[in-house]
Amino acid sequence: MFNTALTWSDLAFLAQGAAMTLAVTAVSVTAGTLLGILFGVIRVQASTYWSVPLTFVLDVFRSVPLLIQLVLANAFQSIAKLGWGPFTTSCVVLSLYTAAYCTEIVRGGISSVPATTRRASRSLGMTWWQDMRYIVAPLATRVSLPSWIGLTLGVMKDSALVLWLGLIELLRASQILVTRLQEPLFILLICGAIYFLISFPIARLGGYLEKRWSPND
Template structure:
């Protein structure tokens, strides 16, 4: 089956395979980044200043150094330390830590948005720290940070394009391979862009629907 020129159905399937890899990397990276971000965000918002600032300084490194450099360094250390991790795991770990650096500040701002009087009132009613956190603070903070978290997720999905530099064949790398064979870069880039759009659009729409359901719009 031909779409035009020498671009075939097999080429399109190859792009879809790359898209599946992109989605898998995004899901794992966002999961790692969110879990670490929640833990680090709670530490930064509730710990003494010297712990909060020390952790913030470490995370600032990951926020400041370009992701491409981090990917190359992570992959190099994987070889130097002879860990023999697959490049997929290296890419997910690097992206996850990178995302956690941003998610930490998102969570910290969300917790900070919960009025201190509300938290004190919950504690005065006899709730423990954990009960107050899970029943009062986190539900309120989640509504505050959700739009930013959706934006972070979409950003991570686009950042997965950089993992091609450590040898992972995701969507962008797949498009490069197909382009080198078909020699129709404009067509391939248009198709690749549409695939990225169809992967990102449901996430954005889901975010909008949840915001409306929660009365945030």
């Protein structure tokens, strides 16, 4: 088992795959979080005319498998002749997917701020924006951050699915090596170890923050 044909350049190839995974994750999580914050505020604050359709649309992203979403988006971009490459398509889909979950997290965070606190700030003469910026944001972040970290890790893991569009990320890179070297277990173990090394410390940090910041301890 320890006589492996794996060379350093193969490992570099895996590292490139991991970099692609991280790039897709970084772009999608950034865009998705910004969208999620926007949608979350709309969901809590806007009238039902806005929030109900928005909730429905975002719910679709959470109830349809990501793989199907990716295939659909790819087919759509070629039908509409948008000329997106696999990277752009993956990032757009993953961003919307992230936004759908992030909206719920943001909504939960905002509604965890007691209405009395917000009324107090408004009656001190703060504008809506000041109330959001100085009162709601700090309090809501404490509640939302642990689940947001969980979401980020979830998106990192789910980004493995973009291999279906032909993007060479970590899992696809290891699959290519498996096909060439015929050592599935060894290479997949390395691949899994890389995922684990990225995910585990951050998951632990999330767990720690959740314990540290939970209101009733």
